[in-house]
Amino acid sequence: MEMNVISFFNLLVVVILVQKCYSVKKETYNIVCNLIDDGVVAILGPSTYVTSPVVESTCKNLNLPYIVTSWRMTSFEESDVFLNFHPDADKLAKGIADIVRSLGWVGIIILYEEEEGLVKLQEVLKLQNLKRTDNHDFIRDAHTVDYSSLNVTANITTIRIFDYNSEEFLNALQKWGITAFEFFKTPLYLTPTSIKTETALFQDALTYLTAALKDLPYLPESKVNCFADDKYMNGFSIINATRHKEDLPTITGPIKFDDFGNRIDFNIYVYTLDEDQLIGTYQALNETMVFARTSEETSLAATSNLKKVKVMVSTRIGNPFLMEVTPQDGQILEGNDRYEGYTKDLMDEIAKNIDFTFELHITEGNLFGSYLEDQKRWTGLIGDLLERRAHLALCDLTITHQRQSVVDFSMPFMTLGISILHKSPAKDPTRTFAFLEPFGTSVWIYSATLYLVVSIILYFIARMTPGDWENPHPCDDKPKVLENIWTLQNCHWATLGTIMNQGCDILPKGISSRFALAMWWFFALIITNSYIANLTAFLTKANLEPPIKNVEDLSKQSKIKYGCLEKGSTEQFFKVPT
Template identity: 30%
Template sequence: MHIWLIVVILLWPHEVHGYGASSYGAASGQAIRIGLITDDSTDRIRQTFEHAIAVVNSDLSVPLVGETEQVAYGNSVQAFTQLCRLMQNGVGAVFGPSAKHTAAHLLNACDAKDIPFIYPHLSWSPQTDGFNLHPHPEDIAHALYDIIKQFEWSRFIFCYESSEYLTILDHLMTLYGIKGPVIKVMRYDLNLNGNYKAVLRRVRKSEDNRIVVVGSTEGVAELLRQAQQVGIMNEDYTYLVGNLDLHTYELEEYKYSEANITGIRMFDPDKKEVRDLIETLQHELGESEPTNNGSSPITLAMALTYDAVRVIAETTNYLPYQPQQLNCSERHDNVQPDGSTFRNYMRSLEILEKTITGRIFFQGYMRKGFSFDVIELQPVGLVKVGTWEEGKEFEFKRPPQIPTFNDNEENSLVNKTFKVLISVPNKPYASLVESINTLIGNSQYEGYGIDLIKELAEKLGFNFTFHNGGNDYGSFNKTTNLTTGMLKEIVEGHADLAITDLTITSEREEAIDFSIPFMNLGIAILYVKPQKAEPALFSFMDPFSKEVWLYLGIAYLGVSLCLFVLGRLSPSEWDNPYPCIEEPEELENQFTINNSLWFTTGALLQQGSEIAPKALSTRTISAIWWFFTLIMVSSYTANLAAFLTIENPSSSINSVEDLAENKDEVQYGAKRTGSTRNFFLTSEDETYMKMNAYMTSHPEMLTETNQAGVDKVKAGTKYAFLMESTSIEYNTVRECNLKKIGEALDEKGYGIAMPKNWPYRDKFNNALLELQEQGVLARLKNKWWNEIGAGVCSAKGDDDGPSELGVDNLSGIYAVLIVGSLLSFVFSFFYWCLFVFKKAKFYEVPFCDALAEEFKIVISFAENERALKSAQSVYSRSRNSSQSIESLQTDSEQNIPEED
């Protein structure tokens, strides 16, 4: 009975970690325990481990029971402790953590006990890293070699994260031999300097725009992100990513950059096993990350963990295995029976189904017989463009392009020609091409609207000719039924389409039709960027509030006064001023009021003084004062840099309400004709009605074009311009002194204008929807807003170091220095004149003669000594010349410097 209780007590704490065979009774020896030591903070590896056990147990007669131990990343001591706990529970196999050094320590311990060790991560030495399903770096290099050969690269840059990844480069160079391409090698490492921008700038300055990137999942993802910031994520650059987790990256922001990003992955995200695992993660962890356009939240480490559990399960079907409880501290021959046999049998299996990463087959210690999906980032997401298999020739097999129009379809647009109105110049929608040659026809125009019509023409098969329709987009008068501008041209049949920054309004739709919006926007305020406020003269005092400075001054005076009083109360502070006299007639106290103030001043400024407290009371208050000043000075120093460098911008207006209230006398206006002006004319909102009244009474504030309004804002005459948010966005990335103020006032969209009841409207709308789904609209906007002619302001804002301090920031310090220096001269001159006056009075000589005599001594800069008496001195003719002024007064009474 007592033995049974002891067994229950020993097993109970570890039983709570077990799962997967509750119905089988793990304690009875009917189940096989396997352990997982994970350093994954997201808990995904653990959930994958549990899910895989639950899946394989449905096919096993002897189930698997999993036990998980969570450890900190890189903590080998903690990991070894948890390994010993798992051994005591009788695990038959152990899955190791991702940290390589920690895994190496655990592998040695498992080898000593003949326990199979599974490492589901990239391994550089499969012979010494236990059972590993990850492709060897040699195979990854071979895949990269075949892809580069298809690219026909004659030179490229090889970017690697750490020295381990040079193994891939070594295999690449071995495959190329002596006739390979020119390879420029660069290292990026986040642990070296905190960012990769220095390396990426070298890439930008080089002539090579083809880049092979190898490294960890986190490292490669961060490299791509910073590459976009540096400006090398565009159509001129091609990236080949050698990390097998490219499908897990956040690639949304790169879809429309037009950069070619190619990579490899080991499994299909649409595979049933992957979908089931994702559903489990969603249920257990509350995550919502389904596969989407070739992407997946399932990392390769999770997939290999799943497959390794499958291998263990298949092995137990062929080889009986009953793991025993072991003790880490016992002798070496206390090992797991059949452990090494079980590990070797795992490598002898060939598994073809029910795995995530495909066929599992080993040649020696290395996995073989697998394949890679070659994937490419396109506007629709990651697209499979080929399959790589060892020993087979690789070729790109991109999906064929499906025609988007049919010549025989009713109302076909094929070979029809339309007259399209544009507004020139009106960047970025349409403008003239800058060229030294004379261009005619459609080739003379460029812009967002031009490219959009070309995309639609390519999709629908029509032809087009562009015509400048001027700056008047047009309006419709309900009373007279008359139209103006571009609208009139379309209504009268002189034009078929109009594309520019033409807003869809109910008024215009009474005269013409619009396509669905190709761009959404709203009215916003364009204004000059807030100017940085000039730093105050005494900005060095900003780290502390006025109250703190006041209390600091009170503390300074209070402690000085306490020192003065305690010095007089403490017998130890009364000293013999003449140590040679053993029995002095009087004692002297060093803590005079002047010395007390000087002592606290020295401590406050971290300089010290020659005064040394002797009594316990004075030393106590001195120590407390030193501690107080230490904290105060440290706090001041810590905040000083921030207060000197941070410059808070001061803006005249921050919202449309400020503009309506005419705050700081800021004037405002809009384009004289168009939807923006009509918005204020028809609005019933009190604020907008007030703004409309202002613009109506000040017609000089209205402009003929948006560009005229932008120029007026740039002139810096306290003028704000109301225009569409997209146009503001375009201008603010090119004019660094301009900024969008507040939120959009409304929501609307730009559309393509066309005749009323036009038969081809639905075709245009469907084509626009397709372009939107394919990411073409976003790519065009990114091209004309953020790439062509942009980047000036963002480049200036890309500052790798702190901003330098100017004279304005430190002017107060110089002022204190100058005033202090002047005061010292005033004090010196006052006491010098007092000294001369007393000396002249004593020797009964005229003050002016004495002053001249002393001045001669002062300006004798080459002399550092002065005669006490001189026959030529003005004092030698005095009857008191034989006496010394020092004999009449003590040093403390004279307040004059002592003569040599």
């Protein structure tokens, strides 16, 4: 096929098809030298990573243009005679990574045949936000593979670097068929899906090289010898003219090169496999993803996939969302008819509007779904989704950060959150003798008894103490009668004034009586201050806020007992981290 295209352009180009790894690289070197002895203007090198560096080194040494169409970069930091029409490896890998990120895939698996395939997708491996990053290889010729043998309803997405429905591609396909008939007198039946990516790249390389040679002045025949100091004089001019060609009809889209000959401008087309419909186009030059579908078309594509399978819905029994129907006498219930409730009614309406069938499946253990750290797996509804036992889950499931990190949630049909119902402390009714409550009854009795006892004791002490007997007539130095003011009434008044913190206008003068009254003062100081403190706390207790205002307050205390559903989101909220 490639040789027919060369004959059509009538170019003096040697195509080296070295597809196998020779045991000795020197043999490859000899083959290249024998071919260029007859005189060439450019070499289109092999795609194998074993022989390509040998050819590249030879061409660089001889200043001979070297053009490749394979996924590999030049082995030299600077090369004036190298040109690769295949998209730059790093930019192509970055484009694939941007496509994965734009499509919102939560995980990828990279399948690769050789170590070189994994190196090509380094940018994809750098997607740290993806939860599963094993391995997934970019199939350059995904459109040439027949996926009908898989017989699956999975949504398979393919990518290409050329659009085989474009006018440029269809025109090239027609020219190839005409050329084959002119030279071989037999028709060549080609279909768009039979053309490989490397063939399309080869066609664009020949288009660019042919246009560049036509624009250059006459190039005299120049032969070079690998074993001499010969240099091809027109190598840089040919590569430079080819690199700067613009506005040419190409199959693989826009083409631009950097200073090292690597292609930096190209498009990646993203297609759906089932309808072969273009989803979007990634433009490498400005690193943008342009979607071909509107939001309505994306929604219709998603719903069309539901019609192909019976949707398995994982749910759980819980009133009033889903309940088991009690069959009547002789009645046998099967399938979804065994259940009733809001969950089933909601699913019936969704299936009716979108036109698909579903089957309700009660999850094992009737659990919502929690992560088992020791087993490294999820239980309940979340486990059914992650282990592919169900397509979707529907029930009164709380959206938590941990669950949201592994599955996608729709808009909630009910928003409740964690709420508590707590009885506030009841206010005591107003009482007339509330001022007595700071002390207990026994304290009041003891205090009153002590008041009477101290008053009587003070009376006897004052009567026996000489210092409390006074002269009633100060002018008489030798009175016959002495007077004592400490009657039983005055003793009661002195002790009462003390405990009321008011004092008294009469005070004892004897040492014994003063000492006895001082002891009563000390007791009165303690008892009155204690009463005032308790009274203040008692009066302000009714105005205190309830001890629990939210669930955080509930989790921080241990006085009030509470419980929750096992393995649910509420348990995870109250669970103490270990």
